[in-house]
Amino acid sequence: MLIETIIKSTGNILRSEFEFLKSSSMKDKFDLVTSSDIKIEKMLIDYIATHFPDDSIYSEEAGSIGKASNRRWIIDPIDGTSVFVFGVPYFAISIALETENGIEEGYVYNPFSEEFYHSSKKDRCSYLNNKPIRVSRTSSIDESLVAFGFSADKTNIIRYLEEWGNLMASCRKALPLVTPSLTICNVARGRIDAYIDFGSSMEGKAAASLILQNAGGRISGYDSSSFDFREKGHICTNGNIGVEDYRTVK
Amino acid sequence: MLIETIIKSTGNILRSEFEFLKSSSMKDKFDLVTSSDIKIEKMLIDYIATHFPDDSIYSEEAGSIGKASNRRWIIDPIDGTSVFVFGVPYFAISIALETENGIEEGYVYNPFSEEFYHSSKKDRCSYLNNKPIRVSRTSSIDESLVAFGFSADKTNIIRYLEEWGNLMASCRKALPLVTPSLTICNVARGRIDAYIDFGSSMEGKAAASLILQNAGGRISGYDSSSFDFREKGHICTNGNIGVEDYRTVK
Numbered sequence: 001m002l003i004e005t006i007i008k009s010t011g012n013i014l015r016s017e018f019e020f021l022k023s024s025s026m027k028d029k030f031d032l033v034t035s036s037d038i039k040i041e042k043m044l045i046d047y048i049a050t051h052f053p054d055d056s057i058y059s060e061e062a063g064s065i066g067k068a069s070n071r072r073w074i075i076d077p078i079d080g081t082s083v084f085v086f087g088v089p090y091f092a093i094s095i096a097l098e099t100e101n102g103i104e105e106g107y108v109y110n111p112f113s114e115e116f117y118h119s120s121k122k123d124r125c126s127y128l129n130n131k132p133i134r135v136s137r138t139s140s141i142d143e144s145l146v147a148f149g150f151s152a153d154k155t156n157i158i159r160y161l162e163e164w165g166n167l168m169a170s171c172r173k174a175l176p177l178v179t180p181s182l183t184i185c186n187v188a189r190g191r192i193d194a195y196i197d198f199g200s201s202m203e204g205k206a207a208a209s210l211i212l213q214n215a216g217g218r219i220s221g222y223d224s225s226s227f228d229f230r231e232k233g234h235i236c237t238n239g240n241i242g243v244e245d246y247r248t249v250k
Numbered sequence: 251m252l253i254e255t256i257i258k259s260t261g262n263i264l265r266s267e268f269e270f271l272k273s274s275s276m277k278d279k280f281d282l283v284t285s286s287d288i289k290i291e292k293m294l295i296d297y298i299a300t301h302f303p304d305d306s307i308y309s310e311e312a313g314s315i316g317k318a319s320n321r322r323w324i325i326d327p328i329d330g331t332s333v334f335v336f337g338v339p340y341f342a343i344s345i346a347l348e349t350e351n352g353i354e355e356g357y358v359y360n361p362f363s364e365e366f367y368h369s370s371k372k373d374r375c376s377y378l379n380n381k382p383i384r385v386s387r388t389s390s391i392d393e394s395l396v397a398f399g400f401s402a403d404k405t406n407i408i409r410y411l412e413e414w415g416n417l418m419a420s421c422r423k424a425l426p427l428v429t430p431s432l433t434i435c436n437v438a439r440g441r442i443d444a445y446i447d448f449g450s451s452m453e454g455k456a457a458a459s460l461i462l463q464n465a466g467g468r469i470s471g472y473d474s475s476s477f478d479f480r481e482k483g484h485i486c487t488n489g490n491i492g493v494e495d496y497r498t499v500k
Contacts, residue, residue: 019363021441029395029441086395086425087432087441088340089363112362113269113339145279145336152398152424154415157407165404174402175336176426182337191271191279191337 003107004116006047007093010040010077011111014093018084018112029085033078037061040077040093048073055097060203072098076203080179082151089113094181096206096229103229106207108181117185117207119214126215128189135217135238136190141170141249144241147177147186149197156199164196167249180234184208187236188215194246198222198233205229212236218243253357254366256297257343260290260327261361264343268334268362279335283328287311290327290343298323305347310453322348326453330429332401339363344431346456346479353479356457358431367435367457369464376465378439385467385488386440391420391499394491397427397436399447406449414446417499430484434458437486438465444496448472448483455479462486468493 017036021029041059048057049066052073056066059075073095078084080091089112097105101121108117117133119126126133138144146167150156161168168174177183180200186192188211206229209219220226220243222233235243267286271279291309298307299316302323306316309325323345328334330341339362347355351371358367367383369376376383388394396417400410411418418424421444427433430450436442438461456479459469470476470493472483485493 082423082425085423085441086397086427087436087439088338088427089360090338090340110339146402147336148402150426152396152418152426154411154418157411161404161407168402168404173332173335175332175428176400176402177336177338178425186337189337191335 002051003095003105004118006044007095007107007109008111008116010043011093011109013043014040014078014091015111018089018091021085033081033085034061037078037081041075044075044077044093044095048075058203060201070100074098074203074206076181076201079181079204083178090179090182092179092181094204094207096210098206103206103210106210108185108207108211110182115182115185117188117211119211121210121214124214126188126211128185133189133215135188135212135215135240136193137240138193138238139240141167141241141245142172144171144193144246145191146171146174146246147183147192147195148174149178149180149183149195149199150176151178151199159198167246170249180204181208184212184219184234184236187217187238188212190238193238193241195234195236196222196246200232200234202230205234209234252301253345253355254368256294257345257357257359258361258366260293261343261359263293264290264328264341265361268339268341271335283331283335284311287327287331291325294325294327294343294345298325308453310451320350324348324453324456326431326451329431329454333428340429340432342429342431344454344457346460348456353456353460356460358435358457358461360432365432365435367438367461369461371460371464374464376438376461378435383439383465385438385462385465385490386443387490388443388488389490391417391491391495392422394421394443394496395441396421396424396496397433397442397445398424399428399430399433399445399449400426401428401449409448417496420499430454431458434462434469434484434486437467437488438462440488443488443491445484445486446472446496450482450484452480455484459484
């Protein structure tokens with residue numbers, strides 16, 4: 001598999017850049033991460049442009065590249081920039097292939113835990129390190145492990161409390177988590193049961209949404225509408241408990 | 251160094267238990283983690299009891315072990331149990347040696363990022379993978395990266411918002427993080443500038459508090475009192491910005 005090779009080799013670079021990110025100035029730190037971001041992005045773009053010369057590419061920093069095509073690669077060189085800066089090894093490289101039928105292939109890689117997730121639409125199965133994965137079988141709210149995507153922005157937090165306070169109080173355990181790609185994959189592999197985020201970006205969830213669906217999970221828009229990965233936000237569940245069950249918990 | 255050997259070998263076991271924690275039931279998952287916790291704890295206790303037969307030991311699951319002594323080893327076999335369950339590789343093994351002079355030695359190890367922190371009181375320096383570390387030089391609130399220890403418990407979140415809402419809105423970036431041992435060490439190594447948590451346990455911060463202080467940082471109680479690692483909660487800073495500066499930001 002071509003993509004596996006490039007995503008793992010850029011992952012190794014990202015890993016060493018994370019380890020050596022030391023600087024006493026905050027501004028420098030963010031500049032360094034941006035420079036890692038651009039370096040990784042360039043490698044991924046070069047690879048895809050070489051191997052799939054007829055396809056177009058969309059990437060976070062570089063924007064749209066290449067001729068118009070009904071095959072488009074969506075790249076997130078570092079999903080989880082803020083935790084990268086804060087020193088938490090929970091970030092990923094995410095690559096998705098979009099066609100006129102939606103997301104066709106998805107790849108997510110955490111270079112620290114060496115978790116490589118992938119799925120393709122025609123395969124109808126998802127894999128973690130080449131072994132099939134499935135969502136959890138949890139079927140009650142009070143047994144659910146639920147991730148919320150809030151950062152520590154005061155307005156966001158108040159919004160989560162207002163909209164999800166009952167769920168937080170009723171589920172088995174709720175945790176604030178960032179990095180949509182990996183957290184959606186943690187629903188896909190059955191580690192957690194749901195994940196709610198109103199701020200997730202297209203690049204961070206394009207690949208993971210296919211991985212989740214092919215592992216038996218469901219994903220909707222944040223307003224419970226049908227899922228469009230181009231829109232901000234999402235609600236992921238294991239499919240045994242519906243979005244509406246989570247939304248309306250008393 | 252004896253402790254480095256045992257902490258790394260138990261870390262490798264913990265890493266593989268994390269990877270293979272798969273179960274469709276929430277209850278099973280927590281039981282499995284508890285069983286990892288007890289297994290790691292037993293290995294650490296056996297090691298210390300063999301090599302330091304005159305010392306006493308305190309560990310989270312096992313409680314107090316051994317004869318009364320003015321040398322006590324404080325063990326946290328998994329700091330960050332909830333993120334372990336949720337699939338986030340940000341947990342650590344923490345070991346501290348306490349004497350009548352306070353924490354004498356501290357060791358913290360993340361088996362995924364292979365970050366091994368240690369410090370000893372007499373050495374007056376702290377190390378990450380055997381290289382000296384220092385806190386950041388950030389000296390203004392608006393450049394500060396600040397971690398908050400809140401889980402998604404509604405009461406906790408409201409308390410953080412009331413007490414720290416101004417700081418969250420004024421600092422460069424705030425993030426909710428768990429795992430006190432590693433997050434305190436991220437202040438010690440200069441990755442972030444402050445870390446505020448009212449719930450941190452003794453076992454999770456005993457070792458890291460020495461690592462922070464010997465890297466130039468400061469730690470106080472959550473109420474800004476002088477630090478006692480036996481009390482819940484803490485405020486850590488790089489020492490360039492004081493606890494009171496963070497507390498009173500408008």
